[in-house]
Amino acid sequence: MNKQEFVDRLRSSLSGKVSPALVEENARYYEEYINTQIRLGEQEEKVLEALGDPRLIARSIVAAESGRAADGDYREYDGGSEREVDGGRKSRHSFKVTKLPSWSLPVLAVGALLVIFAVIGLIFQLVLRVFTWLWPIIFIAIVIIFFIKLFRDWLH
16 A cells, blocks of 8 residues: 555545545645655655554544544544654654643633742742841841941041
8 A cells, every 4th residue: 555545545434424624634634744754764665554554543533523522622632653763663652632621721720820829928938037037137237337327427
């Protein structure tokens, strides 16, 4: 199988099961991915072998799309690539993009505010402790400077 056959099988496996826009989006994505791997020096056959069967990929896309439609405000995409590194050992690189539930933004905002207030409170306590420790020294220094200035003016 070559790149064009892979993309055609993916398109035909997705057709009628997801929107035409999603079919084209995924076909473009995989075509671009294969081209990128080839530009990086991989052989087309190895890239296609690492991707696997386009019908299984299509099944995953359809399942993810139907899960997204059923759940409403939560969706996941899971993808990845497998490459040979270090003399034939395979390394899997994957990624996951998750859309957070709609209630999470206010919770994160309140949490961030609590952290900011805690940090400000700690800084304020530190300043107060330092000032509490230093104020007698500052007071004594002011008194000494006052007497030095008083005696200097008195002697002149």
